[in-house]
Amino acid sequence: MKISTLFASTLRDVPADAEVVSHQLLLRAGYIRRITSGVYSYLPLMWRTLQKISTIVREEMNRANAQELLMPILQPRELWESSGRWSVYGDELMRLKDRHQRDFCLAPTGEEVITQLAQIEVKSYRQLPLNLYQVSNKYRDERRPRFGLLRGREFIMKDAYSFHASQACLDREYDVMAEAYTAIFNRCGVKTKMVASDSGAIGGAVSHEFMMLTGYQAEAQQSGENDVVHCETSGYAANSEKATSIPQPLAVDGAEPFSQYNGATKVETPYTDSIEKLCKKLKCSAEVICKTLLYVKDDTDFIAVLMRGDYDVEETKLKNTLGALTLRMATEDELTRLYETKKGFVGYYEALCLGETVDLTSVQGKEGTPVSLLVDKTVVPMKNFVIANMEAHVHWVNANWASNCCQTEGITVADVRTVKAGDLCVESNQPLSITRGIEVGNIFQLGTKYSESMQASYTAEDGTEQPFVMGCYGIGVSRVAAAAVERYHDANGIIWPTAIAPYQVIIVPANVKDETQWALANQLYAELKTVLGDDVLLDDRDERAGVKFKDADLMGFPLRITVGKLAGEGKVEAKLRASKDLIILDANEVSTQVKTLLAEWDALSWEPPVV
C-alpha cells in the first residue's frame, strides 16, 4: 500500500471531545471517526487492526474446536420475552419497532438466539458438547458512552456459547476457553490477568474476566473502569464487585477513645452528616463507628445495611445477596417519611443495643413499613462503638449489641463491603493491592439458566429430557484494539504490538525527488511485499522527511525503514517504533533482516515511559 492512496489523514490538534489517550490517538492517527455518540466508523487502518485481532481470535477458537457461525443482530421481542430478558435487560437494550409496530431489539449479546437454535437443532446427548461462536457488532444503549472505543454503543464482540450434557463437561470446556483466551491476548500483545468476577445481568454462577491492568501508570492517569483486587503471594485476583478479603485488623473496640463515658452514653453530635465529620466531632477513628445505610430494593423494599464506618458498601455484592434487580439508596425524603430522621442519624441503637434482646418491631418505619436488616460481617465483632438512633444531631457511644443480636431471625449477616487496598488476602493472609483494569474478555458458566427459561433440552443417555448445561465466552474485539493503544503509546503516538499493527513496516524515502532514494525505496517495497505480503507501506508522498516521520510515529507501525542520504552507498536505516536506536543496514539484507527486527519488539516486555 502506498500512503498517497491510503484513506487516512492525520490531525495535529486533538479533537475537543476526546478524553482518553486511545480515543485521541485513534482519531488523530486517522483510524476512526465518530458518527454519533458512542458510534464510530473504522477507517482502513483500524479495520486492518480489527481484522488481525479477529483472525487471532478465530484461529484460537477454531483450535479449541469451536465452530464459527453468524447470527442476526436484529432480534424479535418474543425471543427476549422467552428468556425473561426483554424486561430484565432494562434501558441498555437498544429497542426499535418495525412498520407494523412490532418490537425488536439490536443484539447486545446472543444467548437467546443460540439457545433457540440449539433447542431446534440439538436433540441428543450424542450431539454434545458443542461450542459455537461469532464475531459481530453488538449494541448496548449505554447510559453514558465514553472513552471512545472503550465504551461505545456499537462495538465488535466475539461471543461463544457452549452446550453440555453435564456440569463436569462444562467445567472442562471452561478451562479450555480460559486457555484459549490467554493465548489470544498473549498473541495480541495485551497483558491480561484472569480475575474472578460478578456475573451481572447475564446470570449464572462461576465467571471470570480478563483484565488488562493499567496500573503501570501514575495513579492519576490510570484508565479503565474496573478495580482489580489481587494478591502477589497467592495469585488471588478478583473484580472489586466480587472480591472478598479479611478486613484490616484495626481496633474495633471503642473502649479507648470513649473511656471518659461511663457505659452507653448519648452524645450531642450536631450536623454530623458524614462519617468524617462524626470522627472529628467524637475524636475517634471510623472503624469504631457502625453506620447504617438505607437501600431500596426493586423500588419497593427497604433494606438497612449496617457497615463498619471505615468501609463502603459494594453495591453489586449487596444486590446479589438480596437477589435484587435494581438497588438504590433511599432518598432523604424517604428517610424523613420512614423515620422522621436526617441523613447521618440513621441507626437502630434502641432496637439492637438496648437491653438483652433485640426488638425488631421497632425497626419498622412509620405505619409499619417493613424494613429488613442486613449486617455486614465486619460489624459483628464490634464493641463499645458509635451508633445513631434516628434522633437528629445525636449519636450513642460505647454501644454494644444485645447478646442475641446477630443470631436473631430476620437479621442477615453477609459480606457486602468493598475491599480496600491493604485488606488481607483470604488465601495467603498477605496485603491485597488494587489496580485499575480494562475488561477485554470474560467467561461465564451459565448452567441451565437459559435452557430452562427457554425450555431448550436434549434427550439424555437414559432417555430423559434434560436442559442444556451452558457456558458463554466473550471478547471485545474493538475494545482490545483500544486497550492496546491505551497501554502502548508514547508522546509521539501509538506503538502497536506487531501482531495487531495494521502494517508491520513502513518504508520512508526521505526525499522522493532524489532518484537514488526513490528507486531504492521502491525496490525494497517490492522485496518486502514478497516477504510480508501486503503488510508493508510505502510513504511515497512528496512531503518533508519530518512530516513523514511524525505520521509514521503517530500511526504506530512497528518498524520504519528510512531510505535517505546513505542510499547512494546502498545503505538504509531501520528503526523500531518502541526504540530510539537507528540500525544501519545494507539494502540487500533488509528483506532477510526484517522478521528478526520485528521479533525483537516484544510487546509483552515493553514498559511505557511514565509521563
Place this chain on the structure above:
RNA sequence: CGGGAAGUGGCGCAGCUUGGUAGCGCAUCUGCUUUGGGAGCAGAGGGUCGCAGGUUCGAAUCCUGUCUUCCCGACCA
C-alpha cells in the same frame, strides 16, 4: 436520569458583554523557494455561525423553544 459546559469552513479556536454584511491557526488547492523530526513566501477555495421561532430597520451576537455533543455525578447516612 440529575448537575455543568459547549455547538461558528475538515480539526482547534476568537468574535457575542456594548446587534451593523464572519475572522485566526492548522488542513486543502496553485506557484516559487526549501528538503532528516509537523518549512517559508505569495495567492486561492471552502461557513444560510446546530435547528426553529421571536425582538429589531438590521441578529453569530438579545429572548424563547428544541436538537446534538462533551464533562461530572448517579456509592456512603
